[in-house]
Amino acid sequence: xxxxxxxxxxxxxxxxxxxxxxxxxxxxxxxxxxxxxxxxxxxxxxxxxxxxxxxxxxxxxxxxxxxxxxxxxxxxxxxxxxxxxxxxxxxxxxxxxxxxxxxxxxxxxxxxxxxxxxxxxxxxxxxxxxxxxxxxxxxxxxxxxxxxxxx
Numbered sequence: 001x002x003x004x005x006x007x008x009x010x011x012x013x014x015x016x017x018x019x020x021x022x023x024x025x026x027x028x029x030x031x032x033x034x035x036x037x038x039x040x041x042x043x044x045x046x047x048x049x050x051x052x053x054x055x056x057x058x059x060x061x062x063x064x065x066x067x068x069x070x071x072x073x074x075x076x077x078x079x080x081x082x083x084x085x086x087x088x089x090x091x092x093x094x095x096x097x098x099x100x101x102x103x104x105x106x107x108x109x110x111x112x113x114x115x116x117x118x119x120x121x122x123x124x125x126x127x128x129x130x131x132x133x134x135x136x137x138x139x140x141x142x143x144x145x146x147x148x149x150x151x
Contacts, residue, residue, distance in 0.1 A: 007121040008050065011035040012042040012068065013057040013084075018107075022055075022084075029114055031121070037061070039068040046076060052121055056101070058085040058092060066099040073100030080120040084113055 009026060011033050013019050019035035026033045034049070036042050039062045046054070054072055058065040069081055083096040083104040093104040102120065105113045 006030050006032045007052040007117075008032045008034070009053045009055055009117065010042060010045055010049075010051045011055045012039065012060065012065070013037065014060050015057075018057075022113075025110065025114070026117070029118070031117065039063040039065075039071075042068060043071060043075070046072060051079060053117060054079060054081045055117070056081065056083050056085075058083060058087040058096070066095050069096065069099040069101050080123075082113075082116060082120070 009031055011019060011022055011026075013022070013035070014037050016037065019037065023033040023035045034045060034051070036045060037060075039060050042054075042056075045051075056065045056069060060068065065083060065085065069083070072079075072081060080102045081100060083093075083101050084107060085092065085096075085104070086107040088106045096104045103116050105116055
């Protein structure tokens with residue numbers, strides 16, 4: 001069974017070209033993206049809309065991404081948060097995880113970013129999927145088999 005619901009990502013980056021490029025790339029992967037340029041816009045968006053994942057840059061004009069991550073985590077403790085940033089020092093990665101992020105991908109690793117997004121979105125889908133057990137009501141076996149050796 002396939003679902004037509006596309007995962008939604010909130011992408012926060014102060015660079016408009018980066019927002020446009022990444023939004024286009026994610027659309028190619030069937031991921032709906034809302035891109036904003038400030039922490040204030042991000043906080044307003046998460047209060048008004050539902051997202052499956054938050055994607056943050058470290059450098060923002062109004063507050064740094066680490067503080068934004070902490071505030072987002074205070075508001076929403078379940079939605080995965082990923083940093084996608086050029087701040088590549090090990091200390092930056094540790095600060096991001098300590099602030100509440102689930103992962104930290106260094107720009108411009110687009111393959112790593114898309115793979116990480118897909119992993120978190122897939123985990124979220126699996127966690128919310130409902131399994132309905134099949135209960136056989138008739139006492140006979142079907143007249144076919146899926147075993148090719150029995151054919």
